[in-house]
Amino acid sequence: MTLDAVLAKIDENLNEATDRLLDLLRIPSISTDPAFVADCDRAADWLVEDLKTIGFDASKRVTTGHPMVMGHAKGPATHKATHVMFYGHYDVQPVDPLDLWDTPPFEPALEETDKGVVIRGRGSSDDKGQLMTFVEACRAWVQVHGELPIKVSIFFEGEEESGSPSLIPFMRENAEELTADIAMICDTGLFESAVPAITTQLRGMVTEEFSIHGAARDLHSGMYGGLAGNPIHVLSKLIADLHDDEGRITLEGFYDDVPELSDEMRSQWQNLGFDHAGYLGDVGLSVPAGEHDRTPLEMIWSRPTCEVNGIWGGYIGDGFKTVLPAEAHAKISFRLVGQQDPDKVHASFVSHVNKHLPSDFSAEFAPSRGAKASQMSIDNPAFEKSRQALTDEWPRPGSYIGCGGSIPIAGFFKDILGMDAMLIGFGRDDDAIHSPNEKYDLESFHKGMRSWARILAALAK
Amino acid sequence: MTLDAVLAKIDENLNEATDRLLDLLRIPSISTDPAFVADCDRAADWLVEDLKTIGFDASKRVTTGHPMVMGHAKGPATHKATHVMFYGHYDVQPVDPLDLWDTPPFEPALEETDKGVVIRGRGSSDDKGQLMTFVEACRAWVQVHGELPIKVSIFFEGEEESGSPSLIPFMRENAEELTADIAMICDTGLFESAVPAITTQLRGMVTEEFSIHGAARDLHSGMYGGLAGNPIHVLSKLIADLHDDEGRITLEGFYDDVPELSDEMRSQWQNLGFDHAGYLGDVGLSVPAGEHDRTPLEMIWSRPTCEVNGIWGGYIGDGFKTVLPAEAHAKISFRLVGQQDPDKVHASFVSHVNKHLPSDFSAEFAPSRGAKASQMSIDNPAFEKSRQALTDEWPRPGSYIGCGGSIPIAGFFKDILGMDAMLIGFGRDDDAIHSPNEKYDLESFHKGMRSWARILAALAK
Numbered sequence: 020m021t022l023d024a025v026l027a028k029i030d031e032n033l034n035e036a037t038d039r040l041l042d043l044l045r046i047p048s049i050s051t052d053p054a055f056v057a058d059c060d061r062a063a064d065w066l067v068e069d070l071k072t073i074g075f076d077a078s079k080r081v082t083t084g085h086p087m088v089m090g091h092a093k094g095p096a097t098h099k100a101t102h103v104m105f106y107g108h109y110d111v112q113p114v115d116p117l118d119l120w121d122t123p124p125f126e127p128a129l130e131e132t133d134k135g136v137v138i139r140g141r142g143s144s145d146d147k148g149q150l151m152t153f154v155e156a157c158r159a160w161v162q163v164h165g166e167l168p169i170k171v172s173i174f175f176e177g178e179e180e181s182g183s184p185s186l187i188p189f190m191r192e193n194a195e196e197l198t199a200d201i202a203m204i205c206d207t208g209l210f211e212s213a214v215p216a217i218t219t220q221l222r223g224m225v226t227e228e229f230s231i232h233g234a235a236r237d238l239h240s241g242m243y244g245g246l247a248g249n250p251i252h253v254l255s256k257l258i259a260d261l262h263d264d265e266g267r268i269t270l271e272g273f274y275d276d277v278p279e280l281s282d283e284m285r286s287q288w289q290n291l292g293f294d295h296a297g298y299l300g301d302v303g304l305s306v307p308a309g310e311h312d313r314t315p316l317e318m319i320w321s322r323p324t325c326e327v328n329g330i331w332g333g334y335i336g337d338g339f340k341t342v343l344p345a346e347a348h349a350k351i352s353f354r355l356v357g358q359q360d361p362d363k364v365h366a367s368f369v370s371h372v373n374k375h376l377p378s379d380f381s382a383e384f385a386p387s388r389g390a391k392a393s394q395m396s397i398d399n400p401a402f403e404k405s406r407q408a409l410t411d412e413w414p415r416p417g418s419y420i421g422c423g424g425s426i427p428i429a430g431f432f433k434d435i436l437g438m439d440a441m442l443i444g445f446g447r448d449d450d451a452i453h454s455p456n457e458k459y460d461l462e463s464f465h466k467g468m469r470s471w472a473r474i475l476a477a478l479a480k
Numbered sequence: 481m482t483l484d485a486v487l488a489k490i491d492e493n494l495n496e497a498t499d500r501l502l503d504l505l506r507i508p509s510i511s512t513d514p515a516f517v518a519d520c521d522r523a524a525d526w527l528v529e530d531l532k533t534i535g536f537d538a539s540k541r542v543t544t545g546h547p548m549v550m551g552h553a554k555g556p557a558t559h560k561a562t563h564v565m566f567y568g569h570y571d572v573q574p575v576d577p578l579d580l581w582d583t584p585p586f587e588p589a590l591e592e593t594d595k596g597v598v599i600r601g602r603g604s605s606d607d608k609g610q611l612m613t614f615v616e617a618c619r620a621w622v623q624v625h626g627e628l629p630i631k632v633s634i635f636f637e638g639e640e641e642s643g644s645p646s647l648i649p650f651m652r653e654n655a656e657e658l659t660a661d662i663a664m665i666c667d668t669g670l671f672e673s674a675v676p677a678i679t680t681q682l683r684g685m686v687t688e689e690f691s692i693h694g695a696a697r698d699l700h701s702g703m704y705g706g707l708a709g710n711p712i713h714v715l716s717k718l719i720a721d722l723h724d725d726e727g728r729i730t731l732e733g734f735y736d737d738v739p740e741l742s743d744e745m746r747s748q749w750q751n752l753g754f755d756h757a758g759y760l761g762d763v764g765l766s767v768p769a770g771e772h773d774r775t776p777l778e779m780i781w782s783r784p785t786c787e788v789n790g791i792w793g794g795y796i797g798d799g800f801k802t803v804l805p806a807e808a809h810a811k812i813s814f815r816l817v818g819q820q821d822p823d824k825v826h827a828s829f830v831s832h833v834n835k836h837l838p839s840d841f842s843a844e845f846a847p848s849r850g851a852k853a854s855q856m857s858i859d860n861p862a863f864e865k866s867r868q869a870l871t872d873e874w875p876r877p878g879s880y881i882g883c884g885g886s887i888p889i890a891g892f893f894k895d896i897l898g899m900d901a902m903l904i905g906f907g908r909d910d911d912a913i914h915s916p917n918e919k920y921d922l923e924s925f926h927k928g929m930r931s932w933a934r935i936l937a938a939l940a941k
Contacts, residue, residue, distance in 0.1 A: 051799030113801055119697075181799050222702065226800050235764030236580075237915040241683065241885030244815055245727075245785035246776050247760065248769035251810075252788060255719035258712070266706075299708065303696030306839040308709035315707050324706035327713060328803050329794035334811065338512030338642045339687045339849075340574055341813050341886075342789050342914050349712075350795065352802050354705055378767040388800075424702030425802075453803050454698040 022476040028159040029468045036155045036468065037129065037138065037461070039069065043109070043147050044127035044140045050085055050110035051181035059085040059177045062109045066154075066175055073158045074166070075173060080193075082185035085110060085177030089196065092157070094170035101401060101478040102170040104199035104438065106428055107150025107206065108179035111142035112453045119455035129461065134449075137458040145452035148459035149205040149444050150175060152467030159472055168479035172199055176428075179206075182226065182388045183427060190435045201401045201439055202432040203474075208446030209463070210420050211294060215409035215470065217402060218442035220320060220421035221429055223355035223392035225364045228385040229372065230348045231257070238343040248377055250347040251332045257375045258349065261325050266310040268325045268353075270367040276358040280321045288316055291418065301449060320421030324354040354425060361389020390427030399439050401478055408473035409443070412466055445470070483937040489620040490929045497616045497929065498590065498599065498922070500530065504570070504608050505588035505601045511546055511571035512642035520546040520638045523570045527636055534619045535627070536634065541654075543646035546571060546638030550657065553618070555631040562862060562939040563631040565660035565899065567889055568611025568667065569640035572603035573914045580916035590922065595910075598919040606913035609920035610666040610905050611636060613928030620933055629940035633660055637889075640667075643687065643849045644888060651896045662862045662900055663893040664935075668883055669907030670924070672755060676870035676931065677881045678863060679903035681781060684816035684853035685886035686825045689846040690833065691809045692718070699804040709838055711808040712793045718836045719810065722786050727771040729786045729814075731828040737819040741782045749777055752879065762910055781882030785815040815886060822850020851888030860900050862939055869934035870904070873927055906931070 029036075048062035049055040063079045063086045070077035075090035088109070094100075114124040122128065127140025138148060153173075160167050174197060178185055190197055210216040233250040234243070263269050280288075295315045299305060309318050318324075332347030334340035353364055365387040372382045397403070397419060409417030422442070429440040445467035451457045490497075509523035510516040524540045524547040531538035536551035549570070555561075575585040583589065588601025599609060614634075621628050635658060639646055651658055671677040694711040695704070724730050741749075754777045760766060770779050779785075793808030795801035814825055826848040833843045858864070858880060870878030883903070890901040906928035912918045 051801065052797065113795065113797060113799075115795070115797065116698075180801075224802070226802070228800070233765070236912060236917075237577075238763060239885065239914045240785070240787045240789060240813060241685075241815060241883070242780065242909070243763065244787045244813075244884065245770035245779045245783060246768050247763065247765055248767075249787055251791050252719060252723070255716040255788070255791070258716035259720040262713070302699060302704065302708065304694070304708055304840045306709075307707050308838070309706035318706045319703065322706060324701070326701045326705045326710055326802075326804055327716070327794065328701060328801060328805075329796045330712050330716070330808065331792045331796040333788065333790035334574065334576070335790045335792040335809075336513065336574060336576065338574075339689070339811060339813070340512065340641075340789060340914065341685070341687070341787075343787055344789075347791065348796075350800060352701060352705075352800070354702060377769070379765045422702070423705065424700065448703070451697065453700045453801065456697075 022473060024163045025159045025472045026469050028163050029155065029472060032159065033465055036151070037464065040138065040148055040151045040464065041127045043151065044142055045125055047125045048110050048142070048177065049113050050178050052113055056085070059110055063088050063177055066109055069154065070173060073161045080189070082189055084185040087177070087189055088173070088175040090173040092167050092171045094167045100169045101201060102172070102199040103201060103203050103478065104172045104174060104197060105153050105203045105205070106174050107153065108146045108176050109150070110177040110180050111147070112145065112180050114141050114455070116455065121456055130458070134460070136461040138461060138464060139456065139458045141457050143457055143459040144446045144450035145457065146179065146206050148464055149446065149467065152445060152464060153203070153205055153471045155468040156471035156475060159468070160475060168475050186428065187431060187435065190431055194436055198436045198438060201399055201441060204426060204429060204440055204442045205444050206426055207422055207442045207444035208448065208450070210291065210418055212447040212449065214415045215413040215417045216420045217406055217417060218422040219395040219397060219419045221393040221442070222323070222423055222425050223359065223361065223390045223427070223430070224425035225353040225355065225361045225387060225389040227351045227365065227368055227387050230346050230383045232346045232381045232383065233379065234345050237345050240341040240343040243343050247343060248379060249343055250380065251344060253377060253380055254330070254332065254347040254349060257372060258327055260375060261371070266308065268323065270364065270371050272367055273323065273364065276360065277323055278357040280317060285317070288320070288421070291420070298448065319423035321356055323356050323359060325351065327351050354423065356392045359392065361391060365389060390425060391430055393430040393433065395429070395439060402441060404477040404480070405441055405443060405474045408477040409470055412470045412473055443470070443474070483934060485624045486620045486933045487930050489624050490616065490933060493620065494926055497612070498925065501599065501609055501612045501925065502588045504612065505603055506586055508586045509571050509603070509638060510574050511639050513574055517546070520571055524549050524638055527570055530615065531634060534622045541650070543650055545646040548638070548650055549634070549636040551634040553628050553632045555628045561630045562662060563633070563660040564662060564664050564939065565633045565635060565658060566614050566664045566666070567635050568614065569607045569637050570611065571638040571641050572608070573606065573641050575602050575916070577916065582917055591919070597922040599922060599925060600917065600919045602918050604918055604920040605907045605911035606918065607640065607667050609925055610907065610928065613906060613925060614664070614666055614932045616929040617932035617936060620929070621936060629936050647889065648892060648896065651892055655897055659897045659899060662860055662902060665887060665890060665901055665903045666905050667887055668903045668905035669909065669911070671752065671879055671881050673908040673910065675876045676874040676878045678867055678870070678878060679883040680856040680858060680880045681882035682854040682887050682890055682903070683784070683884055684820065684822060684851045684891070685888070686814040686816065686822045686848060686850040688812045688826065688829055688848050691807050691844045693807045693842045693844065694840065695806050698806050701802040701804040704804050708804060709840060710804055711841065712805060714838060714841055715791070715793065715808040715810060718833060719788055721836060722832070727769065729784065731825065731832050733828055734784065734825065737821065738784055739818040741778060746778070749781070749882070752881070759909065780884035782817055784817050784820060786812065788812050815884065817853045820853065822852060826850060851886060852891055854891040854894065856890070856900055856902070863902060865938040865941070866902055866904060866935045869938040870931055873931045873934055904931070904935070
């Protein structure tokens with residue numbers, strides 16, 4: 020079975036493939052907001068139908084949350100090559116602040132920019148555009164050769180952007196069906212928007228949502244200001260005290276399980292020639308924050324963080340209300356590395372908050388969610404075969420890199436199913452995922468499909 | 481003209497008076513929210529019509545904001561006694577958080593409580609219930625005697641809860657019409673819910689709304705967390721640094737124009753036997769915050785404050801979004817005392833914020849609003865006559881007290897029109913003004929009317 024004909028078919032079908040992606044992008048499958056439950060369901064149905072058209076035995080699977088999509092294609096009967104389990108997620112981030120979008124987030128369209136054509140819309144990069152690169156590669160293989168070169172299974176979830184509450188139970192209950200020789204995950208990016216990469220190191224995460232309670236009710240600041248403690252002040256002080264003057268996180272024991280970067284890894288990363296100034300400059304910044312004694316790349320890939328993702332309290336409408344609020348709230352997330360234990364970090368955070376509460380104040384914590392950091396072994400020959408396939412497609416050779424994000428599924432494949440996971444994706448740093456005006460370069464979409472077509476061929480050998 | 485018949489008429493008419501107040505309370509005249517412009521207008525119309533029914537030459541006056549209501553009643557032609565200008569405001573505070581109200585805020589009703597019957601609803605105490613005590617006292621005088629015992633003018637504004645942007649221009653343009661012998665303002669309370677009081681000392685205020693800007697767009701905390709500064713962290717640190725460990729405000733020069741309380745005033749206030757523990761205990765608190773070396777009453781009446789009234793930034797919806805926001809916002813108000821100059825405090829605040837900004841961050845300030853603190857002279861005999869009238873009505877003698885709130889109108893009457901202002905009101909500490917479940921005791925309403933009837937009689941002598 021020749022690869023060239025498959026690549027040619029992908030080139031020929033680019034317009035149709037793009038139209039299919041736009042269809043999927045029009046479904047506002049925001050998993051974190053209960054208002055979009057039916058849309059998540061609709062996105063799952065859309066994927067099931069599409070997978071069926073290219074010969075997958077596909078089905079929607081009910082969970083207590085949003086449904087999963089599963090699909091299986093046998094590949095050649097005579098072949099005993101690698102069985103791949105491909106993972107992606109069809110849910111997307113919320114779109115607020117909506118007024119910062121230049122076009123409606125769920126009316127996707129191609130757009131000419133000075134960096135080339137992009138597909139604009141929520142989910143175009145994270146993760147609908149990425150998962151469709153794989154689906155389209157499979158379609159081209161089937162169209163040209165009537166079947167895939169290897170056995171392929173597909174697993175899409177719809178809760179990746181909302182903490183994946185159904186994922187672990189589903190994986191445990193369907194362990195046999197979900198187990199393959201290797202997992203492939205398309206939810207990462209090119210290195211510096213140019214170098215095709217396999218991510219082998221991912222940070223973990225702990226999320227904390229909590230409230231600070233003061234007086235029994237909102238008070239008039241003229242009658243109680245100064246005298247009654249203000250929960251916003253307490254919360255602000257508490258947040259200010261989460262980092263010391265050197266940018267280090269102050270939770271007790273927080274750095275106990277954080278490994279120092281090996282000299283070998285540090286030197287490999289240095290060789291990547293990361294453009295620190297450009298990375299910050301792209302988003303209008305010039306001075307790195309965070310730990311003073313770490314390089315930016317080291318910070319992003321190998322150091323833990325603590326960020327406030329949201330804060331609110333008191334009167335936040337138009338005009339002014341001189342209220343002294345009874346409560347204030349924040350959402351905080353920690354990125355974890357090495358052996359940091361989410362439960363231990365949560366406990367240390369709770370203890371930090373309670374320690375900082377003045378008299379008369381109390382704190383209330385929503386259930387914390389967490390996942391450990393992941394570190395892949397690249398011993399499985401699929402890694403090197405795939406890296407070579409990427410090198411064949413792109414102008415620069417494929418590299419093994421780290422990633423600052425948290426993709427807990429990689430750890431779950433390892434821990435629950437005993438499978439290694441390869442993280443390959445074609446996102447770019449300026450895709451604005453999780454932000455207004457998210458986009459995916461048409462080149463990422465096109466060469467992404469071609470990359471997967473090559474990887475499928477490489478794994479068949 | 482006898483007072484007793486007027487008091488008897490007030491007692492007789494209590495139900496009808498209450499029904500009129502409930503009518504007015506049903507109009508959601510929230511001045512700070514543009515959605516309620518028509519309702520503010522409707523409340524002004526309602527008052528004009530009502531004043532006309534009791535013989536006032538009343539009219540609605542257009543401003544660039546919400547309208548003013550003016551009314552004049554000549555009083556006895558043969559009499560040259562005091563001309564009173566009565567002030568109140570028909571606008572009300574916003575009602576959020578709506579879910580903390582036990583009944584809809586604009587469906588007012590009488591309610592039996594263990595402390596007696598209350599009128600429940602937004603504006604019942606601040607200030608519709610209070611202003612109607614005066615209107616009803618006038619009505620009773622007119623019903624019994626066909627006219628008022630003195631010349632009375634009435635001035636209601638509809639922007640008190642939103643910074644009174646039209647007030648000063650209106651007062652300047654209508655100075656002659658607004659000038660009387662003395663101003664009466666009904667927007668304060670009984671001392672400790674029991675002692676009838678004339679407030680002679682009011683704090684001023686400066687309000688600040690501002691934003692902290694960091695990166696050019698919202699960022700993914702996995703890709704930029706730690707490395708890119710977080711505006712919520714910057715804002716939190718800045719707020720935390722507004723007070724030192726002793727509870728003092730750290731703005732440069734902030735205390736320059738803050739007078740020490742005179743020994744005489746301190747001793748007078750001590751004699752009031754203020755229930756510090758009860759005042760805090762009423763709202764579920766036990767430990768005074770604020771300056772460590774001041775008594776609570778001293779803090780509320782004679783010390784400046786700095787409170788965050790609202791804060792917001794990042795993702796504040798349901799679920800979690802690991803965003804590193806591009807901006808964060810807060811509303812902060814300062815209560816001023818003595819000779820503190822609002823412009824100087826604003827300048828010092830701006831300088832404080834800018835000084836605390838890390839590299840790459842900027843701050844944006846909405847226009848600041850301010851008013852100086854007020855200190856009445858009680859030389860005008862109307863003060864002592866009124867205090868005696870209050871003593872006659874209530875179980876405990878009338879007192880001169882301070883107030884932690886800011887009622888800029890008192891200072892404007894003095895500065896623009898050269899009039900002293902007497903602040904007399906019947907609110908109670910547990911009225912929950914500016915909070916959910918606002919109420920006004922039926923006793924406050926009833927004895928408030930009777931108090932004004934007595935004051936009108938006293939000023940005629």
